[in-house]
Amino acid sequence: MPRTLYVINPNSNTSVTAQLDAAVDPLRHAGGPDIRCVTLPSGPPGVETQAHVDEAALAVNAFAARHQADAAGFVVACFSDPGVAQLRERVAVPVLGISESAVLTALTLGHHFGVIAILPGSIPRHLRAWGAMGIAQRCAGEIAIGRGVSALADREATLAAMVDAGRRLRDERGAHVLVMGCAGMATFRTPLAEACGLPVVEPTQAAAAMALGRIQLGW
16 A cells, blocks of 8 residues: 655755655654655745746656655645646545645634735735635735745744734734745744734645545545
């Protein structure tokens, strides 16, 4: 039986992959599938444009094609969910995108969710996704912190920007739950929740938890 859940980082930033690995570590347990976080070295430093998303979709599916024989499932760890629909047509194992999984989880925690995006240019892509999912009316709004993937390494500045965005989403937009709009930000989840007084969904954890549940249940 295939025993590896692959968590795919479609960008070439290995520090992001390390953050993904730390995010899913609480989900590792004896008897469960191995969770392996992988970097696609041919990808950009961060998936930040539609062109990046389109390239990443092909790279994600190429990786899955090489590893589907030993895969229990795949998590695509990019908030634009590149290649998820195509991959679901290709393989018979669970395929989860972190964006879709995060907002579905958020809807169980509050009526309106707010998203903390990294760059303003990513917001239109996210809004298209919420519209396609039929949940646009549940989105209180999105606020970008103006920091690319590489800039997230500055922990103090990133957390300050996220707290400001989270409080604005709470106070100005009426968000009941916050969603981190990028992979590899799990270390900010607890301090962000404490500063804003709201539940915070980390997307890679949400997707990996869903994938593990489906794998264990044989869905």
